[in-house]
Each structure stands twice: as C-alpha cells, then as structure tokens.
Amino acid sequence: MELTSARLEYLDSQYTLVILDHVRVHSDVTPDSLAKRFVKIHNFAKVTCAPEQMGIFHARLDINKGSLTTPKLKEEKSDTESDPYERIGNVGTLKL
DSSP: OEHHOOOOOHOOEEEEEEEEEEEEEEEOOOOOHHHEEEEEEEEEEEEOHHHHHHHHHHHHHHEESSEEEEOOOOOOOOOHHHSSGGOOOSSSOOOO
C-alpha cells in the first residue's frame, strides 16, 4: 500500500496506525501531516519512507515488530563493476 497525502487529508482526527503489510510513504507526505494524523504506530511489517519522514515514525512507534527502511537510490555502475574479475583479489592467469 502507498500512503499518500490524499489519503491523509480525509482523516479528520488522530488515529493509531497499525501496519500489517508493506507500506510505502509517498514523498509528498510531510512529517507534520503524519504527526497530526497518527498518535501511535504499531509496525508488524515493513515501512519504506524518506529519512525526514522516518523521524516521526520513530517518535510515534509503540510496537515495532517490523522494519523501517529508506528507498534505495539507483547508483551508476563504476568501472570495477563492469568487469567481475577486477573485484576478485587473488586471481591469476596462466597462458599455455
């Protein structure tokens, strides 16, 4: 499930968020809007959110049986990743 700001704007008071499946917090959700809507968070699964959103999850966590992660950025491959033998330290060649 993706938690977006559109979902949060229809909540009229404060709630306890219970996470039972993987939740991705969209980048347009501000930490203030999370703080206004959720009193406690019970995490039994995986939450993926931006680092600035993670602070409110840590502050409101009551039960944490799951994990909190940040999205992995795609990095460009370096020259050593293009040749798999460059990463292996003790490799030699023998010409016959």
